[in-house]
Amino acid sequence: MNNLTAIVLAGGQSSRMGQDKALITVQSVPLLQFVCNIAASCADTVYIVTPWPERYEHLVLTGCKFLPEAATQGPLIGFAQGLAEVKTEWVLLLACDLPKLRVEVLQEWAANLDSVPEEAIATLPHHAKGWEPLCGFYRRRCLPPLLEFINQGGRSFQQWLQHHSVQVLSLPTPEILFNCNTPEDLAVIQGEFDDLSPNPSPTRRGA
Numbered sequence: 001m002n003n004l005t006a007i008v009l010a011g012g013q014s015s016r017m018g019q020d021k022a023l024i025t026v027q028s029v030p031l032l033q034f035v036c037n038i039a040a041s042c043a044d045t046v047y048i049v050t051p052w053p054e055r056y057e058h059l060v061l062t063g064c065k066f067l068p069e070a071a072t073q074g075p076l077i078g079f080a081q082g083l084a085e086v087k088t089e090w091v092l093l094l095a096c097d098l099p100k101l102r103v104e105v106l107q108e109w110a111a112n113l114d115s116v117p118e119e120a121i122a123t124l125p126h127h128a129k130g131w132e133p134l135c136g137f138y139r140r141r142c143l144p145p146l147l148e149f150i151n152q153g154g155r156s157f158q159q160w161l162q163h164h165s166v167q168v169l170s171l172p173t174p175e176i177l178f179n180c181n182t183p184e185d186l187a188v189i190q191g192e193f194d195d196l197s198p199n200p201s202p203t204r205r206g207a
């Protein structure tokens with residue numbers, strides 16, 4: 001048993017993508033399956049918080065447990081629901097739309113959690129737009145203040161985190177946070193993997 005649980009969020013509208021992001025495939029692997037398998041390499045327990053467990057039952061999600069939500073109410077509420085089940089001190093929170101996530105980066109981050117100052121409730125990457133709340137680590141004890149924030153009508157991770165001490169996670173490369181939100185994002189990713197393929201498709205090359 002290590003000191004880590006993972007929560008993967010698979011809900012929301014996918015309105016920019018126009019289809020469920022969790023099921024789009026990159027190199028023939030559905031995104032949710034890709035992210036969950038990485039999560040399972042870092043944490044003993046992986047919870048998938050989703051309103052639609054039946055939609056994902058056919059995926060290979062070894063060792064992962066569904067936590068069904070009554071409705072999709074946004075990632076902050078999905079996280080709170082997952083966090084209520086967590087027994088370990090630390091939880092890794094991941095969105096399901098991170099096709100460039102790298103297991104070795106998460107494992108290195110996880111190995112350094114002991115050095116996070118006690119006052120920090122989370123350790124997260126930071127970029128020009130603020131914290132990246134859906135690819136980082138939270139202490140279980142952040143649940144009571146999180147519930148208080150939600151009960152007061154809060155729904156934004158950025159606003160909630162403003163009230164707390166958070167340690168910055170250093171990113172070896174910003175691209176691991178690449179979010180696949182739109183068909184254009186998907187085309188970029190698929191193009192990159194095509195370029196890496198030893199047998200590139202003749203139609204693509206000839207086009």
Ligand SMILES: Nc1nc2c(ncn2[C@@H]2O[C@H](COP(=O)(O)OP(=O)(O)OP(=O)(O)O)[C@@H](O)[C@H]2O)c(=O)[nH]1
Pocket residue numbers: 009010011012013014015016017021049050051069071072073074075078079094095096097134181
């Ligand atoms: N469990 C759960 N996950 C959510 C919910 N809302 C968003 N997510 C997840 O949070 C992550 C980021 O979601 P966004 O891309 O910001 O929002 P989205 O609604 O999925 O997509 P858009 O409609 O295009 O904004 C993804 O992994 C979503 O699956 C929710 O209500 N419940």
